[in-house]
Amino acid sequence: MSIGLGTRFRVAMEDVFTHGAYFRTVEPDNDFDLVRARAADPQKRDKETGERLWVVTVLDGDPEARTAEVKVRIVDVHAEATSEKVAMGWHLDGRVSVVVGTHTHVQTADERILPEGTAYLTDLGMTGSYAGVIGMNKTDVIARFTSAIAKRAEHSSGQVRICAAVIDVDETTGHARSIERLNLGHEH
Numbered sequence: 001m002s003i004g005l006g007t008r009f010r011v012a013m014e015d016v017f018t019h020g021a022y023f024r025t026v027e028p029d030n031d032f033d034l035v036r037a038r039a040a041d042p043q044k045r046d047k048e049t050g051e052r053l054w055v056v057t058v059l060d061g062d063p064e065a066r067t068a069e070v071k072v073r074i075v076d077v078h079a080e081a082t083s084e085k086v087a088m089g090w091h092l093d094g095r096v097s098v099v100v101g102t103h104t105h106v107q108t109a110d111e112r113i114l115p116e117g118t119a120y121l122t123d124l125g126m127t128g129s130y131a132g133v134i135g136m137n138k139t140d141v142i143a144r145f146t147s148a149i150a151k152r153a154e155h156s157s158g159q160v161r162i163c164a165a166v167i168d169v170d171e172t173t174g175h176a177r178s179i180e181r182l183n184l185g186h187e188h
């Protein structure tokens with residue numbers, strides 16, 4: 001016996017998720033071409049029943065499925081306030097491998113391993129030109145701050161630095177072993 005392409009068969013929920021499943025999100029399954037054509041209703045329909053199709057993400061209720069999950073988790077907190085990033089570090093300590101901040105462009109010097117095993121740094125800092133104001137031409141930026149004229153700022157160049165962090169994570173536990181902050185200058 002052969003099964004032709006496109007053959008439909010029913011799958012029981014309990015055959016796939018032996019311990020049940022938890023809903024996370026439900027979104028319309030949109031047809032890419034219809035979205036691109038800006039159709040008013042781009043949602044896909046079932047070929048036989050005509051019913052709308054949905055994409056449902058779930059969390060598998062099987063505890064063993066969860067142990068096979070990703071161990072190394074890296075969280076980039078893209079935010080302005082240092083206090084918010086510190087709070088996020090404590091909030092996620094032990095639940096993720098790494099919490100590092102971005103957005104301010106100015107590197108902080110508070111790298112550490114939190115008590116439950118999460119590597120933390122409030123802001124990684126910018127890789128780029130330090131001859132200006134967080135990467136933009138300093139004359140342009142100062143003009144914006146000192147006059148009512150909103151001049152478009154160009155990129156700055158020179159005094160290039162690499163800012164980053166090297167983090168060692170135990171892949172079996174997902175806990176961080178070390179975090180080393182990098183701030184490498186190249187003065188030209």
Ligand SMILES: [Fe+2]
Nearest residue numbers: 078102103104
């Ligand atoms: Fe940003």
